[in-house]
Amino acid sequence: xxxxxxxxxxxxxxxxxxxxxxxxxxxxxxxxxxxxxxxxxxxxxxxxxxxxxxxxxxxxxxxxxxxxxxxxxxxxxxxxxxxxxxxxxxxxxxxxxxxxxxxxxxxxxxxxxxxxxxxxxxxxxxxxxxxxxxxxxxxxxxxxxxxxxxxxxxxxxxxxxxxxxxxxxxxxxxxxxxxxxxxxxxxxxxxxxxxxxxxxxxxxxxxxxxxxxxxxxxxxxxxxxxx
Numbered sequence: 001x002x003x004x005x006x007x008x009x010x011x012x013x014x015x016x017x018x019x020x021x022x023x024x025x026x027x028x029x030x031x032x033x034x035x036x037x038x039x040x041x042x043x044x045x046x047x048x049x050x051x052x053x054x055x056x057x058x059x060x061x062x063x064x065x066x067x068x069x070x071x072x073x074x075x076x077x078x079x080x081x082x083x084x085x086x087x088x089x090x091x092x093x094x095x096x097x098x099x100x101x102x103x104x105x106x107x108x109x110x111x112x113x114x115x116x117x118x119x120x121x122x123x124x125x126x127x128x129x130x131x132x133x134x135x136x137x138x139x140x141x142x143x144x145x146x147x148x149x150x151x152x153x154x155x156x157x158x159x160x161x162x163x164x165x166x167x168x169x170x171x172x173x174x175x176x177x178x179x180x181x182x183x184x185x186x187x188x189x190x191x192x193x194x195x196x197x198x199x200x201x202x203x204x205x206x207x208x209x210x211x212x213x214x215x216x217x218x219x220x221x222x223x224x225x226x227x
Contacts, residue, residue, distance in 0.1 A: 004175055004193045004212050007225060009142075009167050010110050013178035014121035016044070017197055017218075018103050019131050024093035031086055035079045042078050047071035048180075051122055051153040061151040063124040068094060095127065096134035102219040107140035113227035118143035120163055120176075122153050143167075155186030163192075175225065177218065185209040195221060 015021045025032060025040035032039060050067045054060050072090060076082070110117050118141060121128055125146045132138045145162045147153055154160075163174055171191030178184045182205050184196035189209030196204075196211040197218060204210075213224060 004195070004224060006173055007115065007175045007193065008169050008173040009116035009118060009163065010175045010177070010221070010225075011118045011120050011163050011192075012176075013180060013183055014119050014123050014128060014131065015097075016179040016199075017177055018119065018137070019097040019099055019135065021097065023098040024090050027093055028086070028089060031089075032081075035081065039075050039079050039081070042075035043071050045071075046074045055152040055156065058152075063148060064122050064153075065124050065127055067122075068127075095130040097131050099131075099135035099137060100217065102217055103135070104137055104140065106218045106221055107137055109222035109227050110225070111140055113222070113225065115225070115227075116142045116167055118145060118163065118166070120145045120159070122147050124148050154183055157186075157190050160187055160190040160192065175221075177215075177221065181205040182207060184211045188212075195224070 012018050021044050022040040025036050025043070029036045047068055050070055051064065054062065054067070069091065072087065076087060107117055119128060119132070123131070123146060125148060128144050128146055132141065132144060143166055145166060147159050150158055164171055172193060174192045175195065176187040176192035177195045177197055178187065179197045179199055181196060181198070181202055184194050185205050185207040186209055188194040188211055194211040195213045195215050197215050199217060215221065
């Protein structure tokens, strides 16, 4: 894999990259029991699938919060749960997901090194604001960019162009991080220099666009950029 250089902005996917999407279910492990892991897995999968399908179908965009609720409803039925109070607890927790432990210090190192930092996410502005504020990283971000203004989701190239338009830089001057292999591939295909944050040891997607680096977590990013 080639080296990363000439970077002016570091841009992060939010869910699964900066924020732990499994945290909501993990906090309720006592109530979910042995269904916790399966519920979290299905919830995330359906959340992503519904965003892709609504984009492809055209004209049926809804905010990511609705997609998140729809994914949870599918997941709860799939694992045999019917509990309105538990559903509400899970949704409430999604507004204040835990960031991964290395995230605050990593972002501070990038800022101290003179780089711009941003989020580019499918999340709605209100959802992203809730996660950013609850994790206390707002002062380490220059921008939080949501797809909501376009009314469709990643991996459409117009979404990645939001970054270059906002910072007035070229794709090659952007280092993009995502834990989603499909997102990493699409961002690389767009022209970003991409680090795939492969926290769970997944195989690489068979898609156009190859990440320049594969990281186990985001603590590896500042040294990679010479910081």
